[in-house]
Amino acid sequence: MDNKSLKQTQVxxxxxxxxxxxxxxxxxxxxxxxxxxxxxxxxxxxxYFKFDTLGAIMKKEIIGGITTFLSLMYILTVNPGLVSGTPSINTGAGNMNYFGIFFATALVSGICCIIMGLFANIPVAMSTSMGMNALVSVNIGISGGLGFEGAMIVTMLSSVVFVTVSLTPLRSFIIKSIPKGIVLAIGIGIGLFIAYVGISSMGWLAQENGIPMASVATLKDNYLPIILGSITLLLILFLAFKKIPGAVAIAILSMSVIAIILASTLPSDSKAISLLGSADLRKWEGWNYDFDGFAWNWTSTFKAFGNAKIWTSPVTYISIFVVMLINFFDATGTMAAFTHQLDQKTNQHKEISQKALVIDSMGTMMASVTGTTPLGVFAESAAGIEQGAKTGLAAVVNGILFLLAIIMFPIFKLIPQPITSAACVYIGIMMIKEAAHVEWDKPEFLVPTFLSILFMIATYEIANGVAMAFIGYSFMMMITAKAKKVHPAVYCLSFLFIIYFIAFAFIQI
Structure with a gap:
C-alpha cells in the first residue's frame, strides 16, 4: 500500500x-x-471541496453521488405521472404537459444539486419533494379548483416568502414558536397521504373524477396493475431492508420491463392494461421531446396571473401559507438530520448550513417558474453519505446525472404509473417511522397527530390536516391548563386556520 492510500485508510x-x-x-x-x-x-x-479538511476520498465521493441518484431517480417518473393529471384552470385547455414536468424536474434538480455542491459543499441532493407534489397538484390544482396555473403561482409566491424567511431572523422565530410535536404530526400525516395516493394509483381504490374513493376498485378490471404495483412494492421493501443501494430504482426498472412486455403483447383494448397504457410499445412515440409542451406549461402559468378566479379564491392565500410552512419545516428537519449524520462522519458540521437552506428555498422558486412542483432536500442523500460522501462533489455528480437523464426521457415515459406508485407507498412507510418520536402519552400531541392524519386522508387535503394539527394542539393545551405555554404565534395560526375553514365553506359547490 502506498503512502497516500495508507494515510487515507487511517483517516x-x-x-x-x-x-x-x-x-x-x-x-x-x-x-x-x-x-x-x-x-x-x-x-x-x-x-475546492476541502478534501483535506473533511478527510474525503475522490472515489467515495463519486460512488456516493451515484448511489444517491439511483436511490431517488424514481422521482423523474413519479412526479410527472402524478402532476400531469392536473387540468388547466381554463376549461377544455387540457392537463399539464407530461414532458414539460419531466424536463423542468430534471433541469431544476440538476442545477440545484450542482449549486448545492459548489456553494454549500455538502453531499445533499435536491429534487421535487414527495408530498409537496401531491399537495400542489391534487389539493390546490384539482380539489382547490385553481388548475395547474394557479398551483404554480401559489408555489411561486410561497417561495418568495420562503426565501425571505430563510434570509432573515424570522426563520429562528418560526422554529421556536411551533412545537416539534406539531411538525412530527404534519410529517406523519403527509407520509400516510402519499401512501394513500400510491395505492390509489396502483389501482386498488375506486376513483371519481380522479379523486380516490373509500372503496375497493373493480379488481377484475384492475388486477394486472394491482399485481404489478404490489410486487414492485414488495421488491422495493426486500431490497431496501437488505440495504441494497438504489433499491427503489432497481425495483421500478425491473418491474417496468415486465409491464412493458405485458402492455405491448396483450390486446390494446383489454381492461387489464388500462392503467398500463404508457408502457405499450405499440404507442411509443420514439425519441421525441415535446419542448412546445414545456413552453405551454410555462406561458399558461404566467398568463394566469391575470385570472380573477385565482385571486378571489381563499384557497390561494391559505395555500401560499401552507406550502411555505411545509417547505420550511421539511427543509429544516431534513437538513438537521443530514447535519447530524455528516457530523458523525467528519466532526466538521455542527450547525445547519445557512447557505443550504437559502439554496433550498431558491430551488422552490426556480421550480415554480419553470413549471414543476417545489423542490426539497432528499432523504435519500443519506444513502450516499453512508457510502462515504462527505463533500459537495457528490451533489455535483447528482446534478450531472439529473441533466443527463433528460436525454433518456422517452425511456422514462414508458414506465407506467402503477409501478412508480409503489415508490409513493414506500415513502409513506419510511415517513411513518417518525411516529416513534411522538409523545403519545401527552394529549396535546396525541390528539393533533391523530386529527392531522385523519383529516389529510379522509378529506384528501393536506392543508386540512395541517390546520387540524394546529387547532387540535391549541385546544388541548387550553383544556389541560397549559395555555400559557403556547407561543402566541401558534394561537394566531390556529385562528387563521379556523378562518380558512369558514372561508372555504363559502366557495364549495
Whole structure:
C-alpha cells in the first residue's frame, strides 16, 4: 500500500477519535494525513471541496453521488405521472404537459444539486419533494379548483416568502414558536397521504373524477396493475431492508420491463392494461421531446396571473401559507438530520448550513417558474453519505446525472404509473417511522397527530390536516391548563386556520 492510500485508510478508520477531538483538531489531523493528487485538475477539485479538511476520498465521493441518484431517480417518473393529471384552470385547455414536468424536474434538480455542491459543499441532493407534489397538484390544482396555473403561482409566491424567511431572523422565530410535536404530526400525516395516493394509483381504490374513493376498485378490471404495483412494492421493501443501494430504482426498472412486455403483447383494448397504457410499445412515440409542451406549461402559468378566479379564491392565500410552512419545516428537519449524520462522519458540521437552506428555498422558486412542483432536500442523500460522501462533489455528480437523464426521457415515459406508485407507498412507510418520536402519552400531541392524519386522508387535503394539527394542539393545551405555554404565534395560526375553514365553506359547490 502506498503512502497516500495508507494515510487515507487511517483517516477512514479514526472516526472513533471524534468524541475526544474538537472540530479544529480533527481538521488538522485530516490535513496532516491527506496527500493531494499529482494530477493538476484532480488536485484543484480536492482543494475546492476541502478534501483535506473533511478527510474525503475522490472515489467515495463519486460512488456516493451515484448511489444517491439511483436511490431517488424514481422521482423523474413519479412526479410527472402524478402532476400531469392536473387540468388547466381554463376549461377544455387540457392537463399539464407530461414532458414539460419531466424536463423542468430534471433541469431544476440538476442545477440545484450542482449549486448545492459548489456553494454549500455538502453531499445533499435536491429534487421535487414527495408530498409537496401531491399537495400542489391534487389539493390546490384539482380539489382547490385553481388548475395547474394557479398551483404554480401559489408555489411561486410561497417561495418568495420562503426565501425571505430563510434570509432573515424570522426563520429562528418560526422554529421556536411551533412545537416539534406539531411538525412530527404534519410529517406523519403527509407520509400516510402519499401512501394513500400510491395505492390509489396502483389501482386498488375506486376513483371519481380522479379523486380516490373509500372503496375497493373493480379488481377484475384492475388486477394486472394491482399485481404489478404490489410486487414492485414488495421488491422495493426486500431490497431496501437488505440495504441494497438504489433499491427503489432497481425495483421500478425491473418491474417496468415486465409491464412493458405485458402492455405491448396483450390486446390494446383489454381492461387489464388500462392503467398500463404508457408502457405499450405499440404507442411509443420514439425519441421525441415535446419542448412546445414545456413552453405551454410555462406561458399558461404566467398568463394566469391575470385570472380573477385565482385571486378571489381563499384557497390561494391559505395555500401560499401552507406550502411555505411545509417547505420550511421539511427543509429544516431534513437538513438537521443530514447535519447530524455528516457530523458523525467528519466532526466538521455542527450547525445547519445557512447557505443550504437559502439554496433550498431558491430551488422552490426556480421550480415554480419553470413549471414543476417545489423542490426539497432528499432523504435519500443519506444513502450516499453512508457510502462515504462527505463533500459537495457528490451533489455535483447528482446534478450531472439529473441533466443527463433528460436525454433518456422517452425511456422514462414508458414506465407506467402503477409501478412508480409503489415508490409513493414506500415513502409513506419510511415517513411513518417518525411516529416513534411522538409523545403519545401527552394529549396535546396525541390528539393533533391523530386529527392531522385523519383529516389529510379522509378529506384528501393536506392543508386540512395541517390546520387540524394546529387547532387540535391549541385546544388541548387550553383544556389541560397549559395555555400559557403556547407561543402566541401558534394561537394566531390556529385562528387563521379556523378562518380558512369558514372561508372555504363559502366557495364549495
Amino acid at each position: 477512514e478508520n479514526e472516526s472513533e477519535l471524534f468524541i475526544n477531538e474538537t472540530p479544529e483538531q480533527t481538521a488538522q489531523r485530516n490535513k496532516e494525513a491527506f496527500v493531494f493528487s499529482n494530477n493538476k485538475a484532480i488536485r484543484s477539485i480536492e482543494k
